[in-house]
Amino acid sequence: xxxxxxxxxxxxxxxxxxxxxxxxxxxxxxxxxxxxxxxxxxxxxxxxxxxxxxxxxxxxxxxxxxxxxxxxxxxxxxxxxxxxxxxxxxxxxxxxxxxxxxxxxxxxxxxxxxxxxxxxxxxxxxxxxxxxxxxxxxxxxxxxxxxxxxxxxxxxxxxxxxxxxxxxxxxxxxxxxxxxxxxxxxxxxxxxxxxxxxxxxxxxxxxxxxxxxxxxxxxxxxxxxxxxxxxxxxxxxxxxxxxxxxxxxxxxxxxxxxxxxxxxxxxxxxxxxxxxxxxxxxxxxxxxxxxxxxxxxxxxxxxxxxxxxxxxxxxxxxxxxxxxxxxxxxxxxxx
Amino acid sequence: xxxxxxxxxxxxxxxxxxxxxxxxxxxxxxxxxxxxxxxxxxxxxxxxxxxxxxxxxxxxxxxxxxxxxxxxxxxxxxxxxxxxxxxxxxxxxxxxxxxxxxxxxxxxxxxxxxxxxxxxxxxxxxxxxxxxxxxxxxxxxxxxxxxxxxxxxxxxxxxxxxxxxxxxxxxxxxxxxxxxxxxxxxxxxxxxxxxxxxxxxxxxxxxxxxxxxxxxxxxxxxxxxxxxxxxxxxxxxxxxxxxxxxxxxxxxxxxxxxxxxxxxxxxxxxxxxxxxxxxxxxxxxxxxxxxxxxxxxxxxxxxxxxxxxxxxxxxxxxxxxxxxxxxxxxxxxxx
DNA sequence: TTGTATGCGTTATCAA
DNA sequence: TTGATAACGCATACAA
Numbered sequence: 001x002x003x004x005x006x007x008x009x010x011x012x013x014x015x016x017x018x019x020x021x022x023x024x025x026x027x028x029x030x031x032x033x034x035x036x037x038x039x040x041x042x043x044x045x046x047x048x049x050x051x052x053x054x055x056x057x058x059x060x061x062x063x064x065x066x067x068x069x070x071x072x073x074x075x076x077x078x079x080x081x082x083x084x085x086x087x088x089x090x091x092x093x094x095x096x097x098x099x100x101x102x103x104x105x106x107x108x109x110x111x112x113x114x115x116x117x118x119x120x121x122x123x124x125x126x127x128x129x130x131x132x133x134x135x136x137x138x139x140x141x142x143x144x145x146x147x148x149x150x151x152x153x154x155x156x157x158x159x160x161x162x163x164x165x166x167x168x169x170x171x172x173x174x175x176x177x178x179x180x181x182x183x184x185x186x187x188x189x190x191x192x193x194x195x196x197x198x199x200x201x202x203x204x205x206x207x208x209x210x211x212x213x214x215x216x217x218x219x220x221x222x223x224x225x226x227x228x229x230x231x232x233x234x235x236x237x238x239x240x241x242x243x244x245x246x247x248x249x250x251x252x253x254x255x256x257x258x259x260x261x262x263x264x265x266x267x268x269x270x271x272x273x274x275x276x277x278x279x280x281x282x283x284x285x286x287x288x289x290x291x292x293x294x295x296x297x298x299x300x301x302x303x304x305x306x307x308x309x310x311x312x313x314x315x316x317x318x319x320x321x322x323x324x325x326x327x328x329x330x331x332x333x334x335x
Numbered sequence: 336x337x338x339x340x341x342x343x344x345x346x347x348x349x350x351x352x353x354x355x356x357x358x359x360x361x362x363x364x365x366x367x368x369x370x371x372x373x374x375x376x377x378x379x380x381x382x383x384x385x386x387x388x389x390x391x392x393x394x395x396x397x398x399x400x401x402x403x404x405x406x407x408x409x410x411x412x413x414x415x416x417x418x419x420x421x422x423x424x425x426x427x428x429x430x431x432x433x434x435x436x437x438x439x440x441x442x443x444x445x446x447x448x449x450x451x452x453x454x455x456x457x458x459x460x461x462x463x464x465x466x467x468x469x470x471x472x473x474x475x476x477x478x479x480x481x482x483x484x485x486x487x488x489x490x491x492x493x494x495x496x497x498x499x500x501x502x503x504x505x506x507x508x509x510x511x512x513x514x515x516x517x518x519x520x521x522x523x524x525x526x527x528x529x530x531x532x533x534x535x536x537x538x539x540x541x542x543x544x545x546x547x548x549x550x551x552x553x554x555x556x557x558x559x560x561x562x563x564x565x566x567x568x569x570x571x572x573x574x575x576x577x578x579x580x581x582x583x584x585x586x587x588x589x590x591x592x593x594x595x596x597x598x599x600x601x602x603x604x605x606x607x608x609x610x611x612x613x614x615x616x617x618x619x620x621x622x623x624x625x626x627x628x629x630x631x632x633x634x635x636x637x638x639x640x641x642x643x644x645x646x647x648x649x650x651x652x653x654x655x656x657x658x659x660x661x662x663x664x665x666x667x668x669x670x
Numbered sequence: 671t672t673g674t675a676t677g678c679g680t681t682a683t684c685a686a
Numbered sequence: 687t688t689g690a691t692a693a694c695g696c697a698t699a700c701a702a
Contacts (some may be wrong), residue, residue: 051387682694
């Protein structure tokens with residue numbers, strides 16, 4: 001095995017306790033002794049064993065972060081930012097990916113609990129229906145937890161979410177204000193909270209203008225199905241503006257429209273949601289809803305740390321705002 | 336604190352040793368006793384403390400995975416796939432992100448070593464020049480390591496890499512065979528191994544056809560700078576085919592060309608590299624080099640496990656192949 | 671088949 | 687200012 005404080009103690013003819021104290025910079029140890037201990041530790045290649053330390057201190061210094069998946073920029077950013085910020089606060093972060101499966105998520109949570117993480121930040125899979133046994137387990141689990149990005153309404157725990165309802169509402173309002181009257185919202189599937197909230201914001205915005213749009217469900221939130229759906233839609237069903245529940249589907253809509261020989265925004269407008277990397281690579285700059293991820297990650301970690309300090313963490317919702325760009329630039333109505 | 340085997344032992348009037356053995360399914364314990372112990376453990380909410388276990392067993396069951404960043408699909412996939420596969424083999428994976436900084440990478444490596452991971456899979460940042468002290472440290476570090484995806488040639492360790500040189504060579508050959516003669520390769524910066532290999536493959540492929548193309552360095556591998564570079568290039572410098580060191584830059588080139596009123600592939604061809612998500616969202620289907628990520632992740636973990644078993648792991652290179660799609664479809668030369 | 675004793679590497683409590 | 691000793695929770699060699 002590796003070098004331990006005992007080895008250093010023997011080498012220097014002092015006691016292990018002295019070495020431990022010196023290494024931790026205790027003021028009870030003489031300067032000269034401290035210097036000698038540190039020098040020997042360096043020379044002998046000593047690295048502290050955090051497992052032994054955790055055992056006696058009763059805390060691990062590890063936080064858990066569970067995300068639904070990792071391949072979309074949203075989650076990648078979440079993981080990267082939270083890890084870094086947590087490290088600056090002296091915590092390690094153990095990441096677990098749920099592969100969009102509720103069962104895997106539960107398994108991940110169990111694993112983290114077993115590994116004695118001090119707190120868990122959960123960005124839930126969020127599909128319906130949910131396993132009631134899991135919801136109960138979550139509620140009764142005694143590791144401090146905060147929801148990150150979205151949440152299970154069944155479980156009473158602090159949460160930091162993005163105001164996606166408000167973002168979609170804002171966007172819809174801005175677009176109706178431009179005089180558009182015929183809308184289609186391209187969504188994935190029903191029964192996912194975060195999707196349903198977008199739909200709700202969409203409907204609310206239209207209702208304010210005395211309108212009622214359509215929602216097309218493509219089955220998933222990917223590119224392919226959105227592309228096909230728009231490509232195959234009868235000409236007369238096409239709206240003035242396609243709104244989409246993420247930028248990726250917006251890209252699909254734009255490309256499908258181009259394939260049909262329709263111009264964006266002159267013939268049909270397109271709007272996305274996220275303002276992430278896909279908005280950046282859009283052929284014409286994309287109207288979308290900006291999500292403030294850095295505010296989100298900051299608030300998540302803050303809530304987690306508050307809970308760890310035994311303070312109360314209040315639910316927070318990060319506002320989201322529509323950003324109008326060229327893909328919906330006003331033009332004479334045609335449809 | 337939480338429930339320990341001592342608590343269970345006291346509850347049942349047996350010794351802690353018995354409980355430990357029963358919980359680990361030892362055949363030396365009577366069936367009835369085992370049953371009672373397991374029942375009590377369940378009832379009392381016992382969870383084993385992996386820190387204590389690691390301390391006595393001398394192994395942690397944790398592997399480290401260090402990646403340069405996390406926001407590109409390549410790394411996200413790497414992390415997700417390797418974590419899952421490793422878990423199936425009974426290992427935890429501790430992920431660290433280097434933020435594209437050599438110094439952060441070193442810090443990450445130190446942290447993992449300190450945390451007593453049993454092995455480290457390193458997907459290096461790979462910029463030039465490199466800190467020689469770091470290279471030496473890597474070489475002398477005594478935790479088993481394998482390079483994942485790319486490597487430092489200065490360090491002698493097993494590696495599993497993608498044959499990006501060969502992929503680029505293959506692609507270039509196929510495109511010259513189509514009769515194209517004027518090429519530009521859009522790259523990021525010089526001095527990054529993985530970039531330089533692409534350039535080398537490009538040049539080698541052209542040389543075989545008696546050609547010599549140009550390389551345009553945009554400074555980084557992002558969308559914006561590639562877009563601007565193509566947009567602002569004098570008309571007469573435009574090639575028959577833009578090759579790009581990743582799909583993202585290819586997308587940028589396509590959009591910039593469209594902005595200039597040029598059609599792809601009729602006026603100018605465009606090819607990417609990766610065959611990842613950005614190839615999928617391309618307005619016209621993108622010629623690119625396919626990287627076999629699942630073969631890669633499988634081989635990485637296998638190499639890691641071999642090293643952990645004390646076996647020798649041989650360097651492996653996963654072949655990459657060009658895929659011709661519409662964005663370079665042969666057309667009468669014009670330039 | 672079960673219990674006792676010991677040690678893993680560290681920190682904490684007391685004495686010296 | 688330092689040293690001896692006892693924990694932390696678990697696994698195991700050995701004794702019963």
